[in-house]
Amino acid sequence: MALPPSRTYIDVHILQTVPPANLNRDDQGNPKEAYFGGVRRSRVSSQAWKRATRTHFTERLPQQDLATRTRRIGGALAKRIGSVTDLNTEDANRLASALLAPLKISAGKQEGDTAYLFFYGRRQLDSVAALVKDRAAELIALDDEELTAEIKQLSVQKEFSTGHPMDVALFGRMVADLPALNVDAATQVAHALSTHAVELEFDYFTAVDDEQEKGEETGAGMIGTIGFNSATLYRYATVGLHQLVDNLTDEEAAVTAVEEFMTSFARSIPSGYANSFAHRTLPSLVAVTVRPDQPVNLVSAFEEPVTGSSGIAAASANRLAHEHTRILSKWGDTLAFTALCHTFPTTGDTAKLLEHTFGEALPFPQLLNGLRTHLTDTLKQAAR
Known part of the structure; x- marks a missing residue:
């Protein structure tokens, strides 16, 4: 079996707006945060989104083909x-x-x-x-x-x-007592960060005791608070096709694993306090680039926090497109493949900028088909 002649990285860039939620709690029970660009940001840990991705696998794929x-x-x-x-x-x-x-x-x-x-x-x-x-x-x-x-x-x-199995090949395994059982991860997932500054808020809630005597007892049966915030998140992950092929020893299985990861990473969301906030959304933007040199996280687009009174998602998409173009131009990088799916109005300036940067906007299934074709051709060329 031939491996790709050089490194092949599939970078995934996602913008996703989440309503009031507590996706990923810290040790105080509040949404995780980070300081970036001098301001407080909403943060969702990479572990939380990897867990959500693996859980999404189990909803679509036979359990016997997966890991635990x-x-x-x-x-x-x-x-x-x-x-x-x-x-x-x-x-x-x-x-x-x-x-x-x-x-x-x-x-x-x-x-x-x-x-x-x-x-x-x-x-x-x-x-x-x-x-x-x-x-x-x-x-x-x-x-x-x-x-x-x-x-x-x-x-x-x-x-x-x-x-x-696919998920061990993607996410790797470390066994401290027996390094021979270690598996190098083919996937890296970044902590998701809001593209803008956020403020921690609290939901004060009460619960009524349904069995209390009417007219004789008053007050709540329970009182509490839940921390939350809302954000447009920049999410990033990269998959090393060469490492995935090595882990699975099967080129077709490796391409399928990329496709399955893309699907579950884009469609999954951590489930923290899901019943309280019903926070599940789908991304506003998924951009995919295939690079032969190294992975490139574009979070630098948001080092200066996005501001605006008419919405954050479109402004964040514009920032992402400009940063992508700027990096390619200044570093002289050449991409092997790009693909784009977004939900912005097709006649607006944001859509035009995105398509000029990443190519024609496609429905997500077509994006996956195009990526599969490109990766399959890449592996065939490597085998010649």
Whole structure:
């Protein structure tokens, strides 16, 4: 299998306006913030949006093709072993522990837990269980020393090191106790920042006790406050196609993974206080660029905060377009591909500027189709 002759990065730039919300809480329960350009900004951590993206995967893709992240891998493996053998729960747990022992993952505080979250593919766990499927009764009859010796002959580490699911290949995996199990992430996700200054606000709420005696009891059954803000966010992520191909060892699967990531990253949103704020929106703008040199985050467009009384989203889009053009011009960069989807009025100045900068505006499905075609051609040319 041939890799691209040079690095290939897919940069994703998104502008998304969110109404009053608390997408991602800090340790005080308020929306996360950051100072940038000398003013306070709304911030959503990269971890929060990666989690939202992975959750969106599960809504569209078969669970068995995806990964899960947990401290309870031992219990999960024991269930797999129990489902493919006749072992009772106690014996399945013993065999699972023996299979995981060569990985030397530190034990957690609770019995059966690992010290940290382990990110693995469900099919990988099935493959590990399959190693003992036909020998379970024989293995469980051995004493601990003999069982350990037999398990060492099995390819447990290999099963976790190959056949990575899409989300492990995209987001990577770190295992402090066994670096051989590490997977370099093909995707980097930036913290989302508001393009403008924000002020933290509070919602004072009360809840009524439906069963209180009318006329005899007054007052609220509960009183509280929730911090919130509203913002137009600049969101950025980049995918290294060359690293993704290396992680998946399959070029077509790598292109599909880019497409699935694009879909879920654009359509997902963190769910913090979703029932209180119903904050789900879709982006106003998605711009994609493919670069052969390095990823470029365009947040510098908003170092001077956007201001305006007639809306922030369009002004932010104009800033983004100008910054993109300026960077290309001053650094002499050449892009391999650009694509654009936006919801601004097609006859307005913003739409004209965006299309002059990123190309014809397309419906999102067409943007994905064009990107898939370009990446597929890139890999074919690399194979020649």
